[in-house]
Amino acid sequence: MGQNKYTIVEHGNIVSPKGFQAGGLHCGLKKTDRNDLGLVLCDVPAVAAAVYTTNAIQAAPLKVTRDSLQNGTLRAVVVNSGNANACTGKQGEEDAYTMRSLTAAQFGLSAEDIAVASTGVIGELLKMDRVDSGIANLPGQIGGKPESAEAFNQAILTTDLVKKEACVTVTVDGNPVTIAGAAKGSGMIHPNMATMLGFMTTDAVISHDALQQLLRSATDLTFNMITVDGDTSTNDMLLAMASGLADHQVLTPEHKDWDAFAEGFSYVCRVLAKAIARDGEGAKRLIEVTVTGAECDSDAQAIAKTIIGSSLVKSAMFGADANWGRIIAAVGRAGRPVNPETVDIAIGPIAVLEQSRPLPFDEEAALAYLQGDTIHIDVDLHIASGSAVAWGCDLTYDYVRINAAYRT
Amino acid sequence: MGQNKYTIVEHGNIVSPKGFQAGGLHCGLKKTDRNDLGLVLCDVPAVAAAVYTTNAIQAAPLKVTRDSLQNGTLRAVVVNSGNANACTGKQGEEDAYTMRSLTAAQFGLSAEDIAVASTGVIGELLKMDRVDSGIANLPGQIGGKPESAEAFNQAILTTDLVKKEACVTVTVDGNPVTIAGAAKGSGMIHPNMATMLGFMTTDAVISHDALQQLLRSATDLTFNMITVDGDTSTNDMLLAMASGLADHQVLTPEHKDWDAFAEGFSYVCRVLAKAIARDGEGAKRLIEVTVTGAECDSDAQAIAKTIIGSSLVKSAMFGADANWGRIIAAVGRAGRPVNPETVDIAIGPIAVLEQSRPLPFDEEAALAYLQGDTIHIDVDLHIASGSAVAWGCDLTYDYVRINAAYRT
Missing domain, CATH: 3.10.20.340 (ArgJ beta chain, C-terminal domain)
Incomplete structure (x- = not known):
């Protein structure tokens, strides 16, 4: 084994890469007063990629996110916890589209710029009045500080006991590139993306195809190799956004520094995956x-x-x-x-x-x-x-x- | 649904079919004073069939039983609980063969007349001095009374809380045929025969091929449809012995009363399978x-x-x-x-x-x-x-x- 090609950033978080802001708040979907609505926003159109649950029953937000990702870019992802918006029929699908359009309106974006993710109880309709007022309050909560990332991290948790985040830098064409991630897990965790949500941000300049391919291969060796209880959820997704604000030639597998980037990216995935396993429901070890x-x-x-x-x-x-x-x-x-x-x-x-x-x-x-x-x-x-x-x-x-x- | 083609025998047990005796005793393989060695004996050579665990790691007794079953008949099966004799290498294999030959010697049979089954902890060698003295005491414990069946039922249990048995009669060529079974289960129960032992006796006259085929198809819809914890053990087997002492034409799928026999046989399997599921480790429901x-x-x-x-x-x-x-x-x-x-x-x-x-x-x-x-x-x-x-x-x-x- 040679030296690691990446440097771990202590206290690095989802807004560490250039171009990203985040935030979170409590809008009333959880019974406690913990945050239950969060957003990651990119200042510019981010190259984006995603992998989804393999469950044949898929929650409404996944349909919306797939739709938004058709052009390969995103500006933001809005996430709620406390309600999975799964098995909620046509109304659930409408609600997920509404979450998207409300978020777009608040941030002056088009609907297709927004991905949607949900986690929580299955089969109950979202309380859309609460989602609506929550989204209306999001702009005031979004920022680039560690507290902003922390508010987002808290907003995506369900029965998780601790937040999960990781951050590294790698060197591409002599310049620093930052890669960060945040995730939630806990129950219904099983290979092939079960009740977990993961969000990766980076300021790398990268093509959509290269990002999608890297996300898939890194997931296979990390998130798809963890299990808490053998159950696979209806809602899982891992989403990656690249702002392209770092200074280097576009990354593809042919780039001389591709291995360094891929290694750093996989390391962040592995830290998050292990953190999810360690924080499995009830886990001691x-x-x-x-x-x-x-x-x-x-x-x-x-x-x-x-x-x-x-x-x-x-x-x-x-x-x-x-x-x-x-x-x-x-x-x-x-x-x-x-x-x-x-x-x-x-x-x-x-x-x-x-x-x-x-x-x-x-x-x-x-x-x-x-x-x-x-x-x-x-x-x-x-x-x-x-x-x-x-x-x-x-x-x-x-x-x-x-x-x-x-x-x- | 028409009428059932079988009649349930209340308090019927493994020695209810003509030609069978059973018994059990404590020889010191369990830490408590519960029975841990049992035997079912047929007065005549019984047509026999078996299905085994699909686990790639198989315990020594399965090898011995497969060997004894090569000629399609058995006189007896000797069973111990408290030790699975699995992952015990060459010594474990020798011990299983020794269990077989000791039993044959005690009952004046040849080694190939005896099947061997074990259940309990994996990876520890059998205390053969205790097995030896236990087998020496078996002949005095064997009989055709309900207490004999009860002693056998107790001898095959591990963490089971209750014994599992069932018995029916069916009519073949106008005459009664009895079918009975006893089983143990509890933990490591999963479709494809996981830590369970099952023993079926009948006085039907039946060909080996017909019995093997019926055992397989009944197992697929009963024992292979239960699970306690998703784990599949190294030791499971379901063994059927037919004494042929009832009075009717030999049973094959072409016999006009085959359906009645198959239905009764499957019913006994289903009762045992459900009893194993209900008595799953820790189960309330x-x-x-x-x-x-x-x-x-x-x-x-x-x-x-x-x-x-x-x-x-x-x-x-x-x-x-x-x-x-x-x-x-x-x-x-x-x-x-x-x-x-x-x-x-x-x-x-x-x-x-x-x-x-x-x-x-x-x-x-x-x-x-x-x-x-x-x-x-x-x-x-x-x-x-x-x-x-x-x-x-x-x-x-x-x-x-x-x-x-x-x-x-």
């Missing part, structure tokens, strides 16, 4: 599963996701129990090639299985390791060189408590 | 999901299993929360054709979604219904006529508690 020695990367991904998605593995991690039998059972049921005789498993520094045979290990040391806040599970299949990393969290009493009465 | 109007039965099965497997749906049912948004989100992520505009959902007698639009419903009535011990979820996709039923249970604090420290 982040679990990172690394699978090596698979027939191909795709097999390794499927096996890593099966392990990280196993309720039995997740419960054992909650109990700090080095129950590797559940790990190998998950390996075996992933439906990908496994040699039953050649599996190694380590839990952190502790090797527990070698060539599919149990190793004696120090239970006290294992307990001490498993009580930490990050747990590494490493599986080597010894077949070929396919590898993957997936992230998840433990299954706790609090997950059940939170989800037994989410609506009430 | 049985959930029955019926999907109709799918493009084909296979689509309906996949969608029903996705709903019943959703941690969010399961948590909501624990909380008696009519959160149908999670149900439709599960429908959408099953990866099968769905028309987003035409989905109906009912929770018991309460219609909550019609043509994908929320219906107003009485929350008090829904709460009262959801506090019952069986919850029906009905989904109509209005595409074509594919249908399926799946069974599962709610996700509770107790599931997490049980699985956070299973080994300790």
Whole structure:
């Protein structure tokens, strides 16, 4: 491994890249007084790209955002939490279009300049009077300060306990380019973009095709490799906007500094994805599963996701129990090639299985390791060189408590 | 629907069919004093069939049972609980073969007459001295009384709270034929035979091929349609033995009474499967999901299993929360054709979604219904006529508690 091609910006945020402002406020969609409406605004038309949930039932805002993205540019994205505007029929679709047009009117933009995102309860109509007055108050809340980014970060959260943001700079043609992101997650998180919203901003000069391609490939190795509970939501999207206000030749995969940009972009995605997994509903611990020695990367991904998605593995991690039998059972049921005789498993520094045979290990040391806040599970299949990393969290009493009465 | 072609036998059990004896005892594999070693014995060579877990990592006893079943007949099956004898390498395989030969010696049979099954913790070697003395004591415990069946039923349980058994009679060529079954389940239950053991006995005269085919098709609609936690174990098997001591022409699908026999057989499988789902680890409620109007039965099965497997749906049912948004989100992520505009959902007698639009419903009535011990979820996709039923249970604090420290 060489040196990182990016520099982490401490306290960097979604408005750190040139050309972006943000803000958020409480308009009454959440029962608490937490922010529930937010906006990211670009001073110039931003090159934009998005990836969406694979769920066959898709919420109304996704339709609107797809429509706005047809020309490949955006000026802003308006987001509400507290209500997903999903399974709300024609009225829901109208409401999402209304959110878009109200926002456009407030900021003197055209409707197609605006993307819309929603997260929260499914199947209830948006209280549009509250959305309306909220949007009317947005212009006074928008700015380029850290507090503005913070207000936006808070506005997109649901059962999340902490905000998720990350920021790096990379050097392109000798000049600095900034990349930032903010996200929300928590429940219904599963590979293929489940209840999460993510927003990336950058001042890079980049083509739409290059941005879309990078967003897709970075998502596959980050947001699509996390799971909290195996459920995939109707509302997820990850949206990227590039203001083009940095000073360099347009970025494409052929640009000499493309790798640096792609690495920085992927790093921001990875930080956000891991933060979502760590903040999974009720989670006490982040679990990172690394699978090596698979027939191909795709097999390794499927096996890593099966392990990280196993309720039995997740419960054992909650109990700090080095129950590797559940790990190998998950390996075996992933439906990908496994040699039953050649599996190694380590839990952190502790090797527990070698060539599919149990190793004696120090239970006290294992307990001490498993009580930490990050747990590494490493599986080597010894077949070929396919590898993957997936992230998840433990299954706790609090997950059940939170989800037994989410609506009430 | 016509009349049932079978008659339920109250208190019928695994030794009700002619020719079978059973028994169980405690030999020291469980930490408590509950039975942990059991046997079903047939007085004559029984035509036998089996289906096994689809997990790529398979426990040693499955290899031994496959070997014994090569000639299509069995005299007995010996079962232990408390230790799965899985991931135990060459020694585990030797131990499983030793269980078989010790049992054969005690009962004056040949090794190939005996099937072996194990359930419990993965990755620990069997305490063979205890197995050895247990098997030596089995002959004195075997009999044809209800207490004998009860001792066997207890011997196969792990975290199960209740025994699972069922028995019916059907009429073939004017004479009675009895079909019975016993099973264990609880955790790691998932479509495709996850940590469950099932044993079927019958005095029918039937060919091996016909029995194998019936076992497979009945399993697909019963044991393979239940899930507790999405995990598939290394040890599952369902074994059927037919003594041939009833008085009728040999049963094949061409026999005029085949349908009656198949219906009775499937009924016993269904009762056991539902009992396993209801007794899922920590479960408070049985959930029955019926999907109709799918493009084909296979689509309906996949969608029903996705709903019943959703941690969010399961948590909501624990909380008696009519959160149908999670149900439709599960429908959408099953990866099968769905028309987003035409989905109906009912929770018991309460219609909550019609043509994908929320219906107003009485929350008090829904709460009262959801506090019952069986919850029906009905989904109509209005595409074509594919249908399926799946069974599962709610996700509770107790599931997490049980699985956070299973080994300790």
